[in-house]
């Protein structure tokens with residue numbers, strides 16, 4: 001079995017592949033093909049959910065990452081223990097279908113992603129990154145110490161404080177931890193918490209400025225396979241952002257139309273950024 005060639009980074013939503021393996025997964029089966037347009041959920045950073053769609057016309061119920069060891073033993077999703085991309089394993093996309101719908105090994109299959117849902121997830125993912133970078137820019141003066149910086153030179157609040165990111169069609173929720181370690185790094189968490197509504201207004205304005213500038217977005221890839229490194233690059237007037245990212249995206253911010261952000265503070269040490277498209 002070979003590492004799966006993935007076409008989703010280029011925005012592809014349909015294609016064909018040859019079945020290389022069919023593996024029982026509970027009451028369903030996992031179907032592994034040599035290549036696929038399907039985006040699987042990443043078990044180590046499950047920000048963008050799995051694509052849905054069809055495989056030879058039958059529903060793809062879920063789409064997961066799989067890894068096989070040197071003996072050919074396959075582990076799937078949360079059961080994977082090696083770190084992402086470990087070279088001693090073969091990394092594959094696992095399409096989950098009902099057992100009764102299982103294709104034969106060696107059979108060519110038609111793969112169709114639900115394109116409308118994919119587009120809404122791509123918008124959510126791009127908006128998520130843009131919202132985070134706008135937040136970096138808006139809170140840049142709340143740092144008292146020198147810390148890692150983002151692509152255009154602002155202190156990288158997002159990278160330092162982000163603990164979880166979750167997307168649904170046209171919306172993303174980013175969870176930031178405002179704990180002791182962030183204060184030790186020199187961030188004024190108290191001022192931030194007191195000004196969340198004003199921050200949201202400024203973040204919205206920054207995002208709108210980048211949309212008005214029609215900043216372009218591209219995915220740079222280091223190879224065609226699932227675990228090859230990929231980067232989200234956004235060309236804003238101030239410079240270029242480049243973030244390691246395994247998801248799918250729009251090609252220009254104009255495709256987002258409008259983006260609004262609000263911040264929730266469920267407890268003293270947590271702020272959740274809710275970014276909505278449209």
Ligand SMILES: [Zn+2]
Nearest residue numbers: 244245246247
């Ligand atoms: Zn991403």
